[in-house]
Amino acid sequence: MAKTLTIIGLQTIPIVKEGDDIPALIIEACKRESVSIEDGDIIVVTQKIVSKAEGRVYDLENIVPSKKALELGEATQRDPRLIELVLSDTVEVVKATPEGLIVRNIQGNICLNAGADRSNVPGETIYSLLPVNPDESSKIIRKGLQKIINKRIAVIITDTYSRPFRRGQVDLAIGFSGIFPFRDYRHTGDLYGKELRVKNTTIIDEIASVTELVIGQSTEAIPVSIVKNLTWVDGDVGMSEILLSQDEDLFKGAL
Incomplete structure (x- = not known):
C-alpha cells in the first residue's frame, strides 16, 4: 500500500x-x-x-523611537518607529540594511525584523510580532x-x-x-x-x-x-x- x-x-x-x-x-x-x-x-x-x-499587534503611530532606533533609522533609511518595534523583540542586531534588520530575536531565532510584519493585519501602520x-x-x-x-x-x-x-x-x-x-x-x-x-x-x-x-x-x-x-x-x-x-x-x- x-x-x-x-x-x-x-x-x-x-x-x-x-x-x-x-x-x-x-x-x-x-x-x-x-x-x-x-x-x-x-x-x-x-x-x-x-x-x-x-x-x-501594534500601531506604529503609538510608538516613540529610542535613540538607537533613530540612529538605525537614519543609517538604513527606514521608519525608526518600526525599528523600535523590532528592537523590542531583539536580543542582538546581526546586520542592519535598507531591506531590514537581521536579528537574533527573543525567541532565539535569526530572522528578518524579529518576525515583525504587516501582512494579514488591517492598516498601513499596523504590525504584528x-x-x-x-x-x-x-x-x-x-x-x-x-x-x-x-x-x-x-x-x-x-x-x-x-x-x-x-x-x-x-x-x-x-x-x-x-x-x-x-x-x-x-x-x-x-x-x-x-x-x-x-x-x-x-x-x-x-x-x-x-x-x-x-x-x-x-x-x-x-x-x-x-x-x-x-x-x-x-x-x-x-x-x-x-x-x-x-x-x-x-x-x-x-x-
Whole structure:
C-alpha cells in the first residue's frame, strides 16, 4: 500500500481578535467543515492568529523611537518607529540594511525584523510580532483542544523564513508541543549498508513547510491545518532542543 499523508486546511476560522480562544475556534471550524480530529493528528497553526489572540499587534503611530532606533533609522533609511518595534523583540542586531534588520530575536531565532510584519493585519501602520513564547502558546492550544476532544495530538506553530543564499521563503516551526521534533537516522544503515552519521531530520520544520502548500500566505484565509497519517513520537521538549548555541553554529561569522 502506498504511503499517504493527508493535510486538511480549515477554511471557516473567522478573523481572530485579541482574547479569542483558539482551541474553541478550531473545534467550531471542524464541526462546520465535518472534520474530525483523531489520535495521532498534528494541528499546525500559523503564528499570525496566535499573535492576534495574544495581543501582539501594534500601531506604529503609538510608538516613540529610542535613540538607537533613530540612529538605525537614519543609517538604513527606514521608519525608526518600526525599528523600535523590532528592537523590542531583539536580543542582538546581526546586520542592519535598507531591506531590514537581521536579528537574533527573543525567541532565539535569526530572522528578518524579529518576525515583525504587516501582512494579514488591517492598516498601513499596523504590525504584528511573534508570540512571546511559542512553545507555551503551542502547549496552551494543545491542552485546550485535549480538554474538548481527549485525543493524542501535537501542535506546531509556524512562521515564514528566508534562507541564506536561496530565493524565496519557507514556513518553519517556531514553537511546538507534544511531539519529539526529530526523526533520527544516525547509526542506521542506508540502502547499501553504509552507516548514516549525521542524518537527523527536523520533522517539525518539514511538517511546517508542507502544510504551507495548503495554508498559503495571502488571501486563502486558512490559518490552521490538520496533518493525518504521519507517524511521530511523543515529546516534552521545545525549541531549545533545536536552536544551536553560537558556539555550535558552523555558520557563525562565516556569512
